[in-house]
Amino acid sequence: MNPLELFDRWYQEENMVSGATLPGACCLTTRGLDGFPNGRFVSLKEVKEGSFIITGPTNARKGQEIAADNKVGLTFWWPVTGRQVRIQGIATPVSAEAADRYFAERDEAARVVSVMCTQGTxxxxxxxxxxxxxQVLEEGAVGxxxxxxxGGYAIAPVRIELMIFSATRLHDRNYFEMRDGRWVHQKLQP
Incomplete structure (x- = not known):
């Protein structure tokens, strides 16, 4: 069983049945510069070549924290299908060309915010x-x-847990860990 294929299937199913505006919304957790865990919601752009792609200002807190310690967590919660996905992985910057493409795909308002704001200050x-x-939006001054x-980050997963919630609390937990270049699967107790 490949956890990336299962993730893709679950993602597509949630997107189809929920009609969620942001089905890729997920909580990115980093180790704060002060040592405390730091979580915030980001938007998954895609899963490409086995990595989960997110974007944003590289000089914001999350970028600074990833630069200091690139071990991160991603958590998805899909309430309509009752599924949770937890990922632990290694974040590395995407290429400048990929970042250019992701930025160009943003809507105009998001591009304006990215240009005129220093996130988190x-x-x-x-x-x-x-x-x-x-004013900037009306002028169309931002291309x-x-x-x-x-920029963006490609998060290469090391561990993935896919869980289906049950009303009985007997949740179906599937844990995968990358070992010697292959995914090792194990069922976990709820």
Missing amino acids: PVDDYDQMVARFQ KERPENW
Whole structure:
């Protein structure tokens, strides 16, 4: 059993039955620079060549934390199908060409935010920032050229757990670990 194929099937099923706006929403967990775990929701762009691709500002907290320790976690929760996927893996930057493509695929508002904001830093006047955002959006001043501080990460999974929830709490847990270049599967107790 290949966990990546199972993940893809589950992802497609959740997307079909839920109609979720962001079926790729997942919690990325990093080790904070202060040693505390740090989780936030990000959007999965795709699974490519066996890695889970996410994007964002590389100078934001998540980028700084990945640069300091590239061992990360991804967690998906799909309520309609009652499934959870937990992934532990190694994050490495995607190529500049791939980052360019992912940035160009973003909608205009997302590109404007990426260009005009420094994610996670304090804002002195929120209303002024919103007004500036509207102005830049209306002017169409931001094209598809990627800012230098924006990129992506390919997360190569080392461990994957796919779990189907049960009302009885007798959850079906399938744990996979990459060993010697192949996936080793084990059932886990709920």
